[in-house]
Amino acid sequence: MGDSIAAAEIEARLSAHSVNQHSVSMEIYLQERGQYLLFEALINSAYFHRAGLLREIANHAPQCTLLKTTD
Numbered sequence: 001m002g003d004s005i006a007a008a009e010i011e012a013r014l015s016a017h018s019v020n021q022h023s024v025s026m027e028i029y030l031q032e033r034g035q036y037l038l039f040e041a042l043i044n045s046a047y048f049h050r051a052g053l054l055r056e057i058a059n060h061a062p063q064c065t066l067l068k069t070t071d
Contacts, residue, residue, distance in 0.1 A: 014020070 014024075
């Protein structure tokens with residue numbers, strides 16, 4: 001019962017300052033967008049690093065004795 005009273009009080013305070021669910025959602029989106037972009041940049045960096053390593057391995061594969069098979 002105390003939680004519902006506290007929730008109603010919080011809602012009343014937010015409404016008094018013209019803060020609604022939409023404005024809260026937009027604020028969260030704006031704050032988290034930077035974190036998302038950072039994470040996306042890290043994923044892209046890892047992808048390009050991996051692609052570069054695989055390209056380098058492919059370029060040196062004929063010279064690598066570990067990759068050669070024996071009949």
